[in-house]
Amino acid sequence: MTVRSDNLEALMQQALTGDQAAYAKVLHATAQLLRPFLSKRLLFANDVDDVLQEILVSIHKARHTYDGQRPFTPWVYAIAKFRLQDYLRSHYADDIKHAVDIADLENDLSEDVTETGITYESISGEVAKLPEKQAAILQLIHQEGYTAKEVAAKLGMNESAVKVAAHRAYKVLRKRLEET
Amino acid sequence: MKDIDDLIGQLAQEGGAVKPAPHPITLSLKWMALSAAYLLVLLLVSGVRNELAAAFEHPWFAIEVALLVAMFIATSVSAALLSFPDMYQMRRAVWMPMAVFGVFACVLFMAWRADIPPAPLPVHGFECTLAILMVALLPGTWLLYAMRKLASTHYQWAGSIALLHAFSVGALWLRLQENNDSILHVLQWHYLPMIGFGILGLWVGKLILKW
Numbered sequence: 001m002t003v004r005s006d007n008l009e010a011l012m013q014q015a016l017t018g019d020q021a022a023y024a025k026v027l028h029a030t031a032q033l034l035r036p037f038l039s040k041r042l043l044f045a046n047d048v049d050d051v052l053q054e055i056l057v058s059i060h061k062a063r064h065t066y067d068g069q070r071p072f073t074p075w076v077y078a079i080a081k082f083r084l085q086d087y088l089r090s091h092y093a094d095d096i097k098h099a100v101d102i103a104d105l106e107n108d109l110s111e112d113v114t115e116t117g118i119t120y121e122s123i124s125g126e127v128a129k130l131p132e133k134q135a136a137i138l139q140l141i142h143q144e145g146y147t148a149k150e151v152a153a154k155l156g157m158n159e160s161a162v163k164v165a166a167h168r169a170y171k172v173l174r175k176r177l178e179e180t
Numbered sequence: 181m182k183d184i185d186d187l188i189g190q191l192a193q194e195g196g197a198v199k200p201a202p203h204p205i206t207l208s209l210k211w212m213a214l215s216a217a218y219l220l221v222l223l224l225v226s227g228v229r230n231e232l233a234a235a236f237e238h239p240w241f242a243i244e245v246a247l248l249v250a251m252f253i254a255t256s257v258s259a260a261l262l263s264f265p266d267m268y269q270m271r272r273a274v275w276m277p278m279a280v281f282g283v284f285a286c287v288l289f290m291a292w293r294a295d296i297p298p299a300p301l302p303v304h305g306f307e308c309t310l311a312i313l314m315v316a317l318l319p320g321t322w323l324l325y326a327m328r329k330l331a332s333t334h335y336q337w338a339g340s341i342a343l344l345h346a347f348s349v350g351a352l353w354l355r356l357q358e359n360n361d362s363i364l365h366v367l368q369w370h371y372l373p374m375i376g377f378g379i380l381g382l383w384v385g386k387l388i389l390k391w
Contacts, residue, residue: 028188
């Protein structure tokens with residue numbers, strides 16, 4: 001279902017009068033409009049979904065600030081940018097809070113996991129349960145043989161971020177394997 | 181994708197009729213009317229300076245008061261626009277207080293240069309800042325409360341402009357009430373603290389207007 005952007009103003013005006021079907025159409029069209037915008041700015045599909053959900057809830061909360069007398073899409077994008085910045089700010093603040101000493105990472109990454117009798121294949125089930133980003137990094141490093149630097153280039157991240165994500169993944173895996 | 185569809189379904193069900201917020205110009209006129217009424221009541225209670233008519237014959241004083249009124253209007257319009265996520269797509273008008281402030285600073289500088297010999301400094305000092313603060317509390321509180329009902333995406337800036345509006349009410353009241361011609365005194369105890377409170381508004385906005 002594609003709604004022309006010039007119809008969105010009219011649909012939103014209907015939605016404000018309590019027309020639930022029109023409101024659902026507006027929200028669907030908005031989600032379609034924003035998905036590529038978010039995909040360009042966020043690396044992983046589940047991040048895109050999370051932020052998109054937050055934006056839709058924000059649009060719902062702020063819908064009384066739209067009166068149908070001005071273009072709809074700049075109003076939507078203003079909210080989308082606001083929520084995206086909020087998300088990125090808290091995401092990076094969290095990264096800094098949980099930052100790990102790079103020296104520790106070098107030790108972890110130099111360990112050869114195959115020497116411990118554990119192969120990537122034997123723990124791939126556990127790896128698949130990790131967050132999407134961490135699983136992708138481990139797969140690229142241990143199954144496909146890329147270096148952290150190559151993984152960083154491939155995923156559009158910086159090398160330190162790849163090492164930090166890998167380190168976190170190792171910690172989670174270690175804990176899970178110790179429990180089993 | 182299913183989560184998004186579920187969410188849309190849920191939001192659509194909750195989406196009853198909503199009364200759109202008034203146009204920002206209507207909102208700012210309402211806010212200005214309330215602030216002006218408050219200022220008028222204050223002046224009626226406290227009285228105006230006894231040589232007010234004579235003071236207005238001094239061009240620098242008349243320009244200063246006119247610019248304070250311009251600041252009062254500009255901050256009200258800007259606060260109303262900043263309360264909308266997209267600034268009602270009138271981004272340029274949001275900058276009005278900065279332009280007024282620039283002219284105001286130039287006028288104060290020229291008034292200071294023209295103050296020869298300097299008018300005597302009053303014996304009081306921080307009491308003026310305190311009085312402006314007390315007067316600004318009420319308009320500041322209700323303006324932030326009114327803005328909170330909308331949805332600012334520039335909440336820090338919005339908080340700062342809201343406090344500047346409230347302090348322009350306080351500054352206007354004191355300028356019309358106090359028998360004082362010292363430009364140095366008004367700079368030090370009226371307008372510099374006002375800038376300080378404008379900066380404090382960045383934090384207040386984050387605290388109150390974030391949604």
